[in-house]
Amino acid sequence: MKIISNPVELKEYLKYKKESIGFVPTMGALHEGHISLIKKAKEENELVIVSIFLNPTQFLKGEDLDKYPKKDDADKHICKLSGVDVLFFPHSYDIYGDDEVSLSAPNVRGYVLEGTSRPSHFNGVLTVVMKLLNIVNPTRAYFGKKDAQQLNLISLMIKQLFMSTLIVPVDTVRENDGLALSSRNVYLSSSERKDALKISASLHSAGIMVSKNILDSKEIIKKMREVLSPLEIFYVEILNRDFEQISHVEIGNTVILVEAKAGTTRLLDNIWL
Numbered sequence: 001m002k003i004i005s006n007p008v009e010l011k012e013y014l015k016y017k018k019e020s021i022g023f024v025p026t027m028g029a030l031h032e033g034h035i036s037l038i039k040k041a042k043e044e045n046e047l048v049i050v051s052i053f054l055n056p057t058q059f060l061k062g063e064d065l066d067k068y069p070k071k072d073d074a075d076k077h078i079c080k081l082s083g084v085d086v087l088f089f090p091h092s093y094d095i096y097g098d099d100e101v102s103l104s105a106p107n108v109r110g111y112v113l114e115g116t117s118r119p120s121h122f123n124g125v126l127t128v129v130m131k132l133l134n135i136v137n138p139t140r141a142y143f144g145k146k147d148a149q150q151l152n153l154i155s156l157m158i159k160q161l162f163m164s165t166l167i168v169p170v171d172t173v174r175e176n177d178g179l180a181l182s183s184r185n186v187y188l189s190s191s192e193r194k195d196a197l198k199i200s201a202s203l204h205s206a207g208i209m210v211s212k213n214i215l216d217s218k219e220i221i222k223k224m225r226e227v228l229s230p231l232e233i234f235y236v237e238i239l240n241r242d243f244e245q246i247s248h249v250e251i252g253n254t255v256i257l258v259e260a261k262a263g264t265t266r267l268l269d270n271i272w273l
């Protein structure tokens, strides 16, 4: 496995490659969720490139940038074992200069859900993903459905900026008890982890209601809020795949999303129906 930190060097290395390239951008502290993205990229492409970059511009002041888990050696080992061809491991100064050009998230879709309480978050996400895609120029890029709003905005960026990378959504990997894997789960104490299970349980209860043909969004959200109680809830939303609110679940075109706090940790989860 080749490890490259300089974007120009990576571009030079890839310049004459004719193979299809699968790209998996991450912020490190890799877990089985990330590994499933890498596996899918391996299945569908001749070369696989993973980036590990803790992107400062997507963190707001006072968020967890400084304490975000760092596991550089373990991450390198996981990438090697997973058959990654190139690990792109830049420093912040490799990616950002001083007086920066940057992207803005769309005024509506970028400022709902997570964008409500983290207003500049998606500007940072879109800017870094744009930079990474321009450096790697992959055939396909792999993103988790767990970060559904991020996936939606990146797909929108690809379409609206006429970019040619194919975005591949990947299913959420969970612990056996339902908790969605996240690098931030290490922040949870054992009692907070128990609380956090209410998030996947609320989505499970929504799934059961839908299987009984109860499709009314208000009714489902009411039940989910009961299951989530007493967690601090940021949102429970039932949206179509264009991220518009819908009064009834439409099978094949619905995402149910939750963000809630366990202890001091904000956790996201969702199901796609």
Ligand code: AMP
Residues within 6 Å of the ligand: 025, 026, 027, 028, 032, 033, 034, 036, 037, 142, 143, 144, 145, 146, 147, 170, 171, 172, 173, 174, 180, 181, 182, 183
């Ligand atoms: P992160 O390192 O948190 O920025 O995540 C890198 C990529 O992994 C993003 O596309 C995430 O959506 C995806 N990801 C994170 N957690 C999971 C999970 N539990 N299952 C599948 N993909 C995930």
